[in-house]
Amino acid sequence: MDLISEIVARAKANRQRIVLPEGTEERTLKAADQVLADGVADLILIGNPAEIKDLAAQWSLKHIDQATIVDPENQPKKEEYAELLFELRKKKGMTMEDARKLVLDPLYLGCLMVKNNDADGQLAGARNTTGNVLRPALQIIKTVPGISCVSGAMLLISKNTQYGKNGVLVMGDVAVTPVPDAQQLAEIAVSTARTATAVAGIDEPRVAMLSFSTKGSAKHENVDKVVEAFKIAQQLDPALKIDGELQADAALVPSIGASKAPGSEIAGHANVLVVPNLEVGNIGYKIAQRLGNVDAIGPILQGIARPVNDLSRGCSVDDVYKMIAITANQAIAASNAK
Structure with a gap:
């Protein structure tokens, strides 16, 4: 068995909840469909549910309905996540008003879900820069104890x-x-x-x-x-x-x-x-x-307390699939280390 097959097999054997903030991005959705078909991970897609459903139909994706879809505008934990973000960042000058706005940002929302144990890891970057992916991860999830360098x-x-x-x-x-x-x-x-x-x-x-x-x-x-x-x-x-x-x-x-x-x-x-x-x-x-x-294969981000990975904006569907499995393996290791 080659390494990627081993990584996928480990992910299947201990399924993790991986959040994908770019829930309407084409390569991300196509990879998500295959991940769900293969049982590699339980996926959380952030985006407008109607738009995701329409895109899935347009691209003939048969398994997207197995994912949990979270609409940033209409989700029951919006205020809870805003309060969590406010508590984490108030010493840096964040107000509740600021926090309520940022909770609508899928990259912040995904990290808050991981921080709140509603997800086990996050993967983004097909549409966003590395800086945009890393910023909320460092503000919310922070680094591993004893490690300051991502x-x-x-x-x-x-x-x-x-x-x-x-x-x-x-x-x-x-x-x-x-x-x-x-x-x-x-x-x-x-x-x-x-x-x-x-x-x-x-x-x-x-x-x-x-x-x-x-x-x-x-x-x-x-x-x-x-x-x-x-x-x-x-x-x-x-x-x-x-x-x-x-x-x-x-x-x-x-x-x-x-x-x-x-x-x-x-x-x-x-x-x-x-x-x-x-x-x-x-x-x-x-x-x-x-x-x-x-x-x-990579890069794989490390040093963050819970797994958050960054895709290249030139990534392929296969790249996204592999990185979901890799993120799941990191989540398994993080869970075992507790």
Whole structure:
């Protein structure tokens, strides 16, 4: 069974309630129809019920009536959610009037449903920017205790099964924080390891903190940052198997790892790669994707207390389907961690 099939199977076995704020968006609705047909998740669509029904008929979608449809203008918990939002944001100057207006925004409403335990996770972004998706998530759901930095992980699936876990590796951060400091980089390492377990099924993450240096082979302030981040990550999660700084070949190839970092249990055996900045991550996974024929799935947002994921506005129906299943896997892990 390939990784995506495993992710879907785990979602089916423990169905989660995933809210889709862009309930009238074509790709989202088509993916939702297939998710409901396959029993991958229980879905909550936010939007005008009549419009959703008309669109479902127009696109010959047969299973949308299995979803819960929530109309922002006419839903029984509108005042309850407004009060919740007001309590969360009043110290930042929010008034009840402001809260009542924001509850009509599907992205805010979806996050309030997750915060209120009326949903287990949220997926949006087919119509909205990353900033718009993240803003309510950070204001309402906030970050995981002990983590202040939101980041994005990418699943890398290679036909070269000698790397990672049968060809599966997880890389972070590829999506959110352009130039993390040492503390943020350490948090990215811990978060990416947790994503590796929750989504990629990697029971024993082995984290490599990547650099252009291996164990002092080069001297530079950027190398120093990675070394400091490695030490902080060990403090954040003493049980985490992690090493750094390592060059990419030393992290991935056993013979090179043994030569450049003798005695390291991570060198040559890494399945989680943490890059020093967003520029490296974005360039790196796209080179692997285009030149190495690696399947790159994501980004998967991490560090938020409950799963909220962001789609590319250029996403396909298949992308939405996969990300619903991934969000469900994160929700299962979040529930198990309580």
